[in-house]
Amino acid sequence: MSAPLLDMENLTVRFHGERTVHAVNGVSLTLQSGETLGILGESGSGKSVTLKTLLRLLPENRAEIGGTLRVDGHDVLALQGRALADHRGRTVSMVFQDPMLALDPVYRIGDQIAETVMRHEGCSRSEAMARALDMFKNVQMPSPERRLRAYPHEMSGGMRQRAMIALALACRPKLLLADEPTTALDATVQIQILLLLRDLQRQFGMGMIFVTHDIGVVVEVSDRVAVMYAGEIIETGTVHDIIRDARHPYTKGLLAANLHGAVKGARLNAISGAPPSLERKPNACSFAPRCPVARETCASELPPNVAVGTQRQVRCVLAQE
Amino acid sequence: MIPAPLFSAQNLVKHFRLKGGFLGSSRGVVRAVDNVSFDLAEGETLGIVGESGCGKSTTARLIVDLISPDAGTITLGGKLLGKHISARELRRQIQMVFQDSYASLNPRLTMEDAIAFGPKVNGMSPQQAARLAHELLERVGLEPRRFAGRYPHELSGGQRQRVNIARALAFSPKIIVLDESVSALDKSVEAQVLNLLADLKAELGLTYVFISHDLNVVRHMSDRVMVMYLGQVAEIGTVEAIYSAPAHPYTAALLSAMPSMDPDRRTMEPPLTGDPPNPINPPAGCRFHTRCKLADTICGAVEPGLFGLPGEGHQVACHIHIPGSNHRNRRVEA
Numbered sequence: 001m002s003a004p005l006l007d008m009e010n011l012t013v014r015f016h017g018e019r020t021v022h023a024v025n026g027v028s029l030t031l032q033s034g035e036t037l038g039i040l041g042e043s044g045s046g047k048s049v050t051l052k053t054l055l056r057l058l059p060e061n062r063a064e065i066g067g068t069l070r071v072d073g074h075d076v077l078a079l080q081g082r083a084l085a086d087h088r089g090r091t092v093s094m095v096f097q098d099p100m101l102a103l104d105p106v107y108r109i110g111d112q113i114a115e116t117v118m119r120h121e122g123c124s125r126s127e128a129m130a131r132a133l134d135m136f137k138n139v140q141m142p143s144p145e146r147r148l149r150a151y152p153h154e155m156s157g158g159m160r161q162r163a164m165i166a167l168a169l170a171c172r173p174k175l176l177l178a179d180e181p182t183t184a185l186d187a188t189v190q191i192q193i194l195l196l197l198r199d200l201q202r203q204f205g206m207g208m209i210f211v212t213h214d215i216g217v218v219v220e221v222s223d224r225v226a227v228m229y230a231g232e233i234i235e236t237g238t239v240h241d242i243i244r245d246a247r248h249p250y251t252k253g254l255l256a257a258n259l260h261g262a263v264k265g266a267r268l269n270a271i272s273g274a275p276p277s278l279e280r281k282p283n284a285c286s287f288a289p290r291c292p293v294a295r296e297t298c299a300s301e302l303p304p305n306v307a308v309g310t311q312r313q314v315r316c317v318l319a320q321e
Numbered sequence: 322m323i324p325a326p327l328f329s330a331q332n333l334v335k336h337f338r339l340k341g342g343f344l345g346s347s348r349g350v351v352r353a354v355d356n357v358s359f360d361l362a363e364g365e366t367l368g369i370v371g372e373s374g375c376g377k378s379t380t381a382r383l384i385v386d387l388i389s390p391d392a393g394t395i396t397l398g399g400k401l402l403g404k405h406i407s408a409r410e411l412r413r414q415i416q417m418v419f420q421d422s423y424a425s426l427n428p429r430l431t432m433e434d435a436i437a438f439g440p441k442v443n444g445m446s447p448q449q450a451a452r453l454a455h456e457l458l459e460r461v462g463l464e465p466r467r468f469a470g471r472y473p474h475e476l477s478g479g480q481r482q483r484v485n486i487a488r489a490l491a492f493s494p495k496i497i498v499l500d501e502s503v504s505a506l507d508k509s510v511e512a513q514v515l516n517l518l519a520d521l522k523a524e525l526g527l528t529y530v531f532i533s534h535d536l537n538v539v540r541h542m543s544d545r546v547m548v549m550y551l552g553q554v555a556e557i558g559t560v561e562a563i564y565s566a567p568a569h570p571y572t573a574a575l576l577s578a579m580p581s582m583d584p585d586r587r588t589m590e591p592p593l594t595g596d597p598p599n600p601i602n603p604p605a606g607c608r609f610h611t612r613c614k615l616a617d618t619i620c621g622a623v624e625p626g627l628f629g630l631p632g633e634g635h636q637v638a639c640h641i642h643i644p645g646s647n648h649r650n651r652r653v654e655a
């Protein structure tokens with residue numbers, strides 16, 4: 001098999017400050033080009049920090065990063081200067097929940113896209129504008145010629161999301177990182193954007209990592225799924241594996257809490273408690289205090305990362321049996 | 322005989338004038354709620370769904386009398402608001418829990434004081450109010466010993482929402498309006514709070530209005546569901562009717578916009594294009610006609626009223642279901 005597009009090994013991220021936060025605790029991931037990985041997890045589980053590390057967006061003085069990270073053969077943690085600038089936006093690009101994180105309110109959208117293309121590819125202004133128009137057509141922007149001259153505030157929420165996607169994909173990145181890009185949208189607009197991203201990912205043959213807390217969204221876009229809890233990946237598998245045959249007690253609990261097909265009026269099988277604070281590095285199963293099937297050793301030993309078949313891994317003592 | 326409803330809203334209208342034009346002149350009118358009627362039977366849960374801006378929160382604020390309608394009437398227990406029942410009494414009997422658990426709590430009050438505040442204002446002695454606060458903390462699953470003295474920033478979102486529920490219960494209300502009350506919570510915590518709401522309802526015989534953009538959650542919680550579009554009721558009926566036999570094309574589109582949850586049957590086409598239109602200048606005729614795949618000539622010209630369908634209290638505002646409407650789907654059937 002060819003070298004993966006992304007190879008992340010044992011990534012750790014620790015924030016220093018008033019309090020220490022162990023945000024990411026030994027995450028390993030691989031991704032092939034043309035593949036979509038969904039990262040599913042609740043708030044604070046470390047999804048955004050993982051993505052930001054991939055783009056080297058974390059504050060260098062406060063974030064202590066460990067492990068190795070290779071994208072397209074490059075050691076991301078060692079990138080400097082021009083190579084880092086090329087990495088951001090050309091090799092890897094990102095879309096956010098809030099499009100205003102990516103769009104500048106005072107410039108016309110067409111100019112912003114053209115600017116990015118010229119910077120990365122050194123082409124002429126007219127070539128860059130042609131690319132911007134092409135991208136607006138790709139994201140199915142209504143009246144694309146006219147909208148290139150619009151400012152972000154002149155667009156509706158769904159259109160701004162499309163404009164951000166056009167900007168992110170303008171330089172044909174090999175890897176697209178999507179951090180909850182549809183979470184703030186109405187379901188009717190969310191499904192439009194999900195299907196758009198799914199189509200563009202295929203059309204451009206990109207790798208995509210899609211972060212969300214919504215299982216339904218994961219199912220619509222992913223080939224494989226990684227479930228995160230307290231800065232660790234506790235289960236990975238194909239989307240079929242995870243939906244039809246979840247093995248980790250936390251994943252099972254999340255599926256039950258999703259309410260899909262829940263019997264009306266029946267009590268929900270809710271996971272009790274809340275995620276742990278991340279002030280210390282985990283030295284036991286982070287889910288143990290909430291786990292309905294925990295054993296004595298779970299609270300004192302790190303659970304093994306058990307391979308189940310060739311495609312999946314489950315971080316739980318029970319998976320050994 | 323059908324018993325009189327616990328609560329009834331008839332022909333509610335609420336428009337907001339947009340200021341900011343020349344010399345403060347009006348720049349248009351937002352028709353946030355436009356002629357909305359519904360009843361609440363004692364002990365039921367009415368779900369309200371629809372895209373953002375369709376008027377769910379405005380309806381909620383009208384129910385609890387946080388804002389006054391421009392037109393229309395509200396009755397509680399058969400008593401007309403403003404005539405037979407005072408706003409003050411209605412506001413005690415109907416409580417509301419909002420989405421933002423943090424903004425609804427005073428940062429300088431402990432949880433005990435936050436819960437005891439309302440009853441004290443209503444004349445309860447401080448000792449009694451404190452005792453009640455402890456009971457209610459216990460009731461919503463927060464150990465009073467650990468939580469009574471804490472401030473809002475010392476609680477998680479789920480815990481704060483439990484306190485907001487306790488605060489609503491402190492008034493011994495008949496009705497609680499829950500406006501996206503679990504939407505900001507993580508799924509595992511959301512399930513805990515939904516269980517709590519179900520327990521409280523069974524135990525105290527409460528009536529709920531449950532607003533959420535999550536159709537799975539609404540199905541789980543509701544007995545009846547009201548679907549809103551641009552300030553109006555598109556369809557209302559039992560949860561079974563709405564989810565398994567939606568009559569309005571908009572209801573059907575909302576339901577098929579839900580992610581499929583089946584990797585072998587992913588959604589292939591978005592049921593609706595574009596964003597929800599603006600309630601400042603709603604389209605003439607059926608307000609949905611600009612996005613409706615079944616729209617016919619009559620739809621842009623004539624506004625369809627709510628029409629009763631067979632089935633318990635099922636009503637829909639769509640020409641396809643109005644006898645003699647001349648919509649092409651009717652002609653085909655006839």
Ligand SMILES: Nc1ncnc2c1ncn2[C@@H]1O[C@H](COP(=O)(O)OP(=O)(O)OP(=O)(O)O)[C@@H](O)[C@H]1O
Nearest residue numbers: 337351352353372373374375376377378379380600
């Ligand atoms: N005080 C106000 N002044 C002007 N417009 C208002 C005011 N309150 C609400 N609106 C407008 O009325 C319409 C309906 O608002 P409402 O908040 O009730 O909708 P909603 O369906 O609950 O939306 P969301 O899901 O986004 O909260 C919206 O267009 C909103 O912007």
Ligand SMILES: Nc1ncnc2c1ncn2[C@@H]1O[C@H](COP(=O)(O)OP(=O)(O)O)[C@@H](O)[C@H]1O
Nearest residue numbers: 015021023042043044045046047048049050278
């Ligand atoms: N710049 C930062 N400084 C300190 N702590 C941070 C910073 N960014 C994130 N964290 C912490 O890291 C953890 C994971 O955050 P994040 O990845 O943003 O979660 P999510 O899964 O919700 O995206 C959280 O505990 C968060 O508070």
Ligand code: SF4
Nearest residue numbers: 285288291298316317
């Ligand atoms: S390792 Fe133990 S506590 Fe952790 S999920 Fe498995 S059984 Fe539960």
Ligand code: SF4
Nearest residue numbers: 607610613620639640
């Ligand atoms: S009245 Fe016409 S436009 Fe409106 S929902 Fe029915 S078919 Fe569609």
Ligand SMILES: [Mg+2]
Nearest residue numbers: 047048049179
């Ligand atoms: Mg995040």
Ligand SMILES: [Mg+2]
Nearest residue numbers: 377378500501
């Ligand atoms: Mg609202």
